[in-house]
Amino acid sequence: MFSAGQKGTRFDSHPQEKGGCVGQTRSPHPLQRALQVPLPLRPHSSARQREPCAAAMVTQCLPLLASVLVLAAPGLSVPAQAQNTSKKTFSSTWTNTLKKDSWPKDCSEISAGSPSGVYVIQPSGLHPIVVYCEMNVTGGGWTVIQRNRYNTDITWAESWSTYKYGFGNVHSDYWLGTEYIHQIAKQKVYRVRFVIQDASNNIRFAEYNLFSVDNESQGYRLRLGSYSGTAGDAMDSDNPSNMHNNMKFSTKDRDQDTSRKNCASRSGGGWWYSACYSVRLNFKGGMTWGSLCQGDCNSSLILIRPAPYT
Numbered sequence: 001m002f003s004a005g006q007k008g009t010r011f012d013s014h015p016q017e018k019g020g021c022v023g024q025t026r027s028p029h030p031l032q033r034a035l036q037v038p039l040p041l042r043p044h045s046s047a048r049q050r051e052p053c054a055a056a057m058v059t060q061c062l063p064l065l066a067s068v069l070v071l072a073a074p075g076l077s078v079p080a081q082a083q084n085t086s087k088k089t090f091s092s093t094w095t096n097t098l099k100k101d102s103w104p105k106d107c108s109e110i111s112a113g114s115p116s117g118v119y120v121i122q123p124s125g126l127h128p129i130v131v132y133c134e135m136n137v138t139g140g141g142w143t144v145i146q147r148n149r150y151n152t153d154i155t156w157a158e159s160w161s162t163y164k165y166g167f168g169n170v171h172s173d174y175w176l177g178t179e180y181i182h183q184i185a186k187q188k189v190y191r192v193r194f195v196i197q198d199a200s201n202n203i204r205f206a207e208y209n210l211f212s213v214d215n216e217s218q219g220y221r222l223r224l225g226s227y228s229g230t231a232g233d234a235m236d237s238d239n240p241s242n243m244h245n246n247m248k249f250s251t252k253d254r255d256q257d258t259s260r261k262n263c264a265s266r267s268g269g270g271w272w273y274s275a276c277y278s279v280r281l282n283f284k285g286g287m288t289w290g291s292l293c294q295g296d297c298n299s300s301l302i303l304i305r306p307a308p309y310t
């Protein structure tokens with residue numbers, strides 16, 4: 001069901017009972033377990049959500065979910081059965097509320113003390129989108145832009161346009177969408193935190209005090225600030241052939257790397273490749289983070305949050 005908080009609306013569903021696009025999760029993401037993040041609680045019984053979500057449809061899940069949730073509104077708590085049984089109520093009641101503009105612009109604007117889970121946000125100038133908000137790690141308010149795990153269901157070898165608008169399962173493994181990441185990160189000054197679970201299940205992190213992604217016409221070039229953390233500064237290597245900071249984003253069908261070859265086509269998923277990588281997180285079958293884990297990281301999580309003013 002949709003339930004509303006004071007500043008953000010959380011989309012609750014139970015991974016054991018769901019059958020739709022957000023219903024593919026059968027077990028908690030390992031980082032959720034490691035970080036003791038509670039899973040969302042209640043089932044969502046919308047008919048649209050119950051439609052089968054085959055692998056070929058996975059890439060449509062986030063936009064579909066977003067299109068459903070765009071019709072919900074901040075300040076409302078709408079039982080799921082009401083959506084199924086009363087289209088008149090659906091349309092007449094919510095028409096006015098669509099005009100409201102009070103969605104949080106990112107997860108940092110969700111009320112302090114709110115649980116981690118799936119929320120609707122609306123970055124400036126963009127339609128509402130569905131994201132997972134991590135509210136338990138180092139003060140909370142983190143917008144999850146990527147999650148992956150060793151035994152992921154998704155291949156990550158997707159096209160430019162699929163990466164642009166996101167794919168996967170917002171409850172488990174997903175890419176939020178390069179365009180949406182760009183739109184969120186241009187609103188304020190952001191920082192990024194990469195959380196890596198290595199092959200021995202140790203949790204390491206790498207934080208960069210600045211994070212932005214240029215617009216699409218500039219190739220979604222990545223901009224990172226200064227590193228701190230325990231995982232190693234693998235995104236900003238001294239070696240130009242495998243660094244990622246200041247690189248354009250590449251996918252198998254849009255080669256913008258610095259190699260004569262096509263890194264994304266050879267390596268799997270889209271990423272900010274040079275020639276080619278020291279970090280490979282968008283990959284099925286074991287991720288890489290510098291020397292910490294080379295093809296055998298168990299899981300990854302990429303979080304962004306406005307940088308504190310100092």
Ligand SMILES: [Ca+2]
Pocket residue numbers: 255256257258259260261262263
């Ligand atoms: Ca190339």
